[in-house]
Every structure is written in C-alpha cells, then in structure tokens.
Amino acid sequence: MSNAGCRIFLKINRPDRELLEGFSGVPVANIADEMNRFSCVDARIKPFNSRPLLGTAFTVKVRVADNLLLHKALELAQPGDVILVDAQGDMANAITGEIMMLTADKKGLAGVVVDGAVRDAKALQELNMPVYAAGVTPRGPYKDGPGEINVPVCIGGVVVNPGDIVVGDADGIVIINPADAVSIQARAKEKLVKEQAILQGIRDGLPRDKSWVDKTLKALNCEIIDDYYR
Numbered sequence: 001m002s003n004a005g006c007r008i009f010l011k012i013n014r015p016d017r018e019l020l021e022g023f024s025g026v027p028v029a030n031i032a033d034e035m036n037r038f039s040c041v042d043a044r045i046k047p048f049n050s051r052p053l054l055g056t057a058f059t060v061k062v063r064v065a066d067n068l069l070l071h072k073a074l075e076l077a078q079p080g081d082v083i084l085v086d087a088q089g090d091m092a093n094a095i096t097g098e099i100m101m102l103t104a105d106k107k108g109l110a111g112v113v114v115d116g117a118v119r120d121a122k123a124l125q126e127l128n129m130p131v132y133a134a135g136v137t138p139r140g141p142y143k144d145g146p147g148e149i150n151v152p153v154c155i156g157g158v159v160v161n162p163g164d165i166v167v168g169d170a171d172g173i174v175i176i177n178p179a180d181a182v183s184i185q186a187r188a189k190e191k192l193v194k195e196q197a198i199l200q201g202i203r204d205g206l207p208r209d210k211s212w213v214d215k216t217l218k219a220l221n222c223e224i225i226d227d228y229y230r
C-alpha cells in the first residue's frame, strides 16, 4: 500500500559531481536561454543572500503552513543537495527560519528554496548557504504533517523531480534534467563567451549591427511618425 500524501522516498539518482560543477559560474540567464526560456522558477521566488546556488534537487511537499516534513528532510538530505519545499506559495506562515537553515548549512547542504514564506530574514542574509523564498512573515509553522519527500513538486510553476540539477543566482533559479545537462551546459558556456565579447565591444565603443530591429519592425508594418503624440 502506498500512503500518497504522507510518504518518504529515501533514494535519489544524484547526477555526477563533475556534471554539476560544469554549471558553476554560468549565469542562470544563459542556461535558461539555451532551454528555450523554459524551466525558470517564477520571479516571486527571490534570494535572501548573494551566495550562488548549485546542487541536486531533494524535494519536499509540505502541508500549507506546516514544516514537519522539512524537519525530516534536514535529517535525510546529503551534502550538495538543494532542498526544494513546495508550500503551495502560501504566505500566511513561515515554513522555515534561522535555526533550521543554520542546521542545513552546517550539514553542507547546497541551499534551500521555499515556494512559500520564511522568517528570520536578516539572519538568512548573513548565512553562508543560499536561501530563496517567495516572502517573509514572522508567523511560524505548525509541525503536524502530513507531506511527502522526494516526489515531483511544483516550485514557482516548474515541476522539479528529485535528482534534477538546480542552479540559482541573483536573477533566479533554473531547473535542469540531468539527461539534458551536457548539451545545455556546453551551449550556455558558448552563450556566455559570446555575451562577454558583446559587452567588451560596447565598453570599447565598437559599432554593433542592430539592423535586425528595423527589419523586424518593417515586417510588422510598424508606423513611424515624425510628430508628438496627441
């Protein structure tokens, strides 16, 4: 019998460390561009500090306003894991705070992402481990359950499977299926190099070919009026 809604899967297929490390230093924007702009966690979910996020998804589904399963996850997750908590975007109660997040940091976890609220915001800013969440409230969580661990969850509109690769920076978070990672990684790095060359060109005052802008507007039959709007 399977007790859907209250169950814990202990096993995760974790990607190779080398594959994960290949995303280190690659901007999330470049990665997402090479995923056709999909798989980006919603902009509601923001970082509390500037530590880069990179690790393996360890997923938690909690009952709204309740963190029992996150306490269990802190016991089970391994160094390098990113705990992603699906709290259904609820802002009424903080799912976690300083004490639990310091515990996660000390365990060597790679980060925590909450689709919901947290508290002790100031302390989270000082933490060595990245924490992302959708909001802050001082109102604390209940600890009664139920919930699930290591099942597919929804984080900021993106389905996250246990074992997925999680990359985050100041822009936000992108979720990558390890099966796609090698090719995405290679293309994102190429994109980064290309963008760095463009930026250097702008700094050096080099001209840029932006003729595509007028071409696209022309195709739209865009009206260009040499007068004031009235």
Ligand SMILES: O=C([O-])CC(=O)C(=O)O
Binding pocket: 067, 095, 096, 097, 098, 099, 100, 101, 119, 120, 140, 141
């Ligand atoms: O009380 C809780 O469960 C969450 C919290 O504030 C902490 O971990 O510091």
Ligand SMILES: [Mg+2]
Binding pocket: 097, 098, 099, 119, 120
């Ligand atoms: Mg606290």
